[in-house]
Amino acid sequence: MTLWFKQSLKSKLSLLILVAVITPLLATGVVSYRIASNLTEKIEKESGMNTLRQVSEKLDFLMSDVDTMSVFIIGQKDIQSYLDRDREDYALYSQNVAFLMNLASSKPYISNITITSAKGFPALSNTTVLHSGLPALQQSYAEEHSMDEKWWTPPYENQTTDDGVAEVFSLVRPIRDLSKFKRIGELSISVDIPEVRRMLQDAGWNASGHIWLVDDEGRTVASPSANTGSTGQTLPDIDFLKDNEGVATVSEDGESNTLLYYTLPTLGWKLVGVIPTQIYTAQNKYVLTLTAYAIGLAAVFAGALVLYFITWVTRPLSKITKKLKDLNPDEPITRIEVKTSDEIGMLLHSYNKLSDRIQRLKTQLQENEAKKKEADIQALQAQINPHFLYNTLSSIHWTALMNKDKPTAEMVGALSDFLRFSLNEGKEMCAVQQEVAHAQNYIRIMSKRFPDKFDSAFFIDPELHDKTMLKLLLQPLIENSIMHGLQKLKGQGCLFVYGELRGDHIAFAVEDTGTGIEANKLRKLRRHLNAPDEAAEDTVRSGRSGYGLRSVHRRLQLHYGSSAGLSIDSEPGIRTRISFEIPILEERA
Structure with missing residues (x-):
């Protein structure tokens, strides 16, 4: 059914027009039925209310007669x-x-x-x-x-x-x-x-309904049948009958019913009558049947006319479709002769213009493909320089080893690994193990620059090794700790890197036992991290250390949301701790 609808324009137009024609017919039938139903319901309600008024007059006369009799006796x-x-x-x-x-x-x-x-x-x-x-x-x-x-x-x-x-x-x-x-x-x-x-029975109330005389507290005083309601029983859900007369809708045994009530002027008691809603629907069966037949015949007649006119209109388009199916895409598109000026003729004229445009685009595409291949060759050549750098560093590394210069070899090896990971073929994500290894290479290089200045230790949960994270987050934080905390320290300090699993998040922290940050500078640093305008460099504590604290903070927020930024705590002269928390990614980059 779906394939037939998608392949045929005739089927689409037929269905849409049939829906457009039949829907108003159905709506008209529904409205007509509703009007007839509402009219019948209105007449039934008015008739029921008139009956309650007539019974009320009789009961009111009875009550007045009893009251008059009492005065006479007294x-x-x-x-x-x-x-x-x-x-x-x-x-x-x-x-x-x-x-x-x-x-x-x-x-x-x-x-x-x-x-x-x-x-x-x-x-x-x-x-x-x-x-x-x-x-x-x-x-x-x-x-x-x-x-x-x-x-x-x-x-x-x-x-x-x-x-x-x-x-x-x-x-x-x-x-x-x-x-x-x-x-x-x-x-x-x-x-x-x-x-x-007996007075209520003589009122001629509908046999399917009920009528009661209830007092001002809702207790049943009388009903047409002793089985309809026990004398003295309180009727449920009649507290809302506060007006002198009215109509309401109630539910009885899961069915909707119409409740009418009228107040006796003498006593203030009420006559309450219930008419089942099914009475209205039963009276409307004839109207419903007649409306259904009329709508059915009109729908069949409208459907036949729609199919005939759609076939007549789409016949020229079907002929054009058959002709276009025989075209060979590899050959030049032939133009089609236009004989009419109606919508079909305008379509053919547009097709001819489109065929000319397609031919020009084919030529342009061939030229673009040639240019793309040339660009790929240039990009391949551009990769020679990084590879040349890695090879050169590798040669220096082996030369140092041959000369038994182990410190130089370790520093060159760490630098080679550091640069290789930093480039990482342009990728943004990496495994946690790679990020930690990159940070360790950086620390090896810095320990050679500042010998006997600090000791370092990594405490990383082994379960994090295969998790995926944004790369180059730890190195800027370590650089900040060394350059602005440990380097200024007179003695030797310590640098710790922590990584642990917290539910579905990973928490990292870089802590140093350096000079710390004064309270005033710490407040400025925190404001600087969350400043709305982009800063060219971190002016408080990060200096020109590559990404800098602000750069890391912004990258965390851009990739993981505003809650993933840096958190900085410091005690002047004791320690500084920079931490962040990121969600675990399901796929590795």
């Missing part, structure tokens, strides 16, 4: 008289119970109405309450709701002779004397949760 003279008497009145008790039974029977959503006396009289109720979860609930919410205020309870269970065990939530409010406003009792009107559940 204002009854017989109720006030029964609660405000000094002793029990069974006639009023029976009359009030009958009143409550008639009132509760007219409201199917009323489970029971209970009035308790502050004086301990028998409680008034439309039914016999065998067990009620209200007292325990009041005790647990004593800090949040005072007995002197009206409040709606969370769900709890009541057991009565009429309904058995029933799930309810209640409006609880104090009863006060109408003339003295002192508290004489308490009224609780319990709403039957199954009746509220």
Whole structure:
């Protein structure tokens, strides 16, 4: 596939144009589908929110009716008289119970109405309450709701002779004397949760979704099905439902769902509905199928047209390609006759100009090759001088040995090795063993110049011998120690060269027991090493000793980075130590 694409211009143009045509078609289809999907989702959300508003109106009416009923009950003279008497009145008790039974029977959503006396009289109720979860609930919410205020309870269970065990939530409010406003009792009107559940079922919410009535603390009060959510259970992840109404996206069992919520004006409780996202996609299957068919047909038609036009356009280029394949590179390139003035004709005209240019370049290349051979001969001749120098030094070395002048022979031999390594055929890198040998040759030469002036010792880790490093780093440091530290010493000094392996780095140090460096001069020397402008010579301590300290410092930074420069420590009159650290190179130069 890759070879076919590279060899054929027709295939490239066909593929690129097909991509250029089909990509907008696909993008149009995707955008159309997204618009349809978003529109369906918007309609579904608006429909769901309208449903929540309708259910909210019914529930709000129910709550308002219960609140109005509570005010009506509190204002009854017989109720006030029964609660405000000094002793029990069974006639009023029976009359009030009958009143409550008639009132509760007219409201199917009323489970029971209970009035308790502050004086301990028998409680008034439309039914016999065998067990009620209200007292325990009041005790647990004593800090949040005072007995002197009206409040709606969370769900709890009541057991009565009429309904058995029933799930309810209640409006609880104090009863006060109408003339003295002192508290004489308490009224609780319990709403039957199954009746509220039937109201939610009649709302016509989507069968795949869920709807809940939750209180202000997020506890489930009612749902269309008892299996959907347990009464009193706190729904997870609804703390963000802080506005009066809104839409959010939640995840349930790994699937994305749309959550709608609406706040009841009377209580502040919320109706929460969940619509699975798969409902939207299911409704968009028809649009998706239609869009796919339309894009597929358009893509096939566009592909056929592209292939036809590409073939028509590239046919002249194919003919030219076949003709150019028969050309012999060793023979002069023949010109091609130009018959048209379009892009193909301009291409042929440029080809003819290019063939003339190629012919001239071939002639020029032949001339350059001749000049290069001449330059190689001159370079070979230039190498005669170093070889002549090595041969001459070798002759002097052997003459000294023949004359039994061993010191002269050693000095000449060391000088020959020193010069040979310094030239090193122009190479920048060398083995650590070669660098150490070069430094030792230099010390042999200097010990002959300054006899009995210093002793030297090398401490090099044997594991470093085959490692690769930048050449001519140790010799300038040794020269600096001899010329500026040991030579000025009145007695005999010592010179030490250290080399050790530190992880993936090599550490070198040159230390002498010479005159040392004063603190002021040491600061100037360190500033001089890191000066931004290039210096022609080291003016502090290096003098004119070849590379000099600054030269070595700059070479280290250029080859190994800014952290590989020289480090200088000195104690005046005691010692001077110059060190550096370089990374280990994997390949030898």
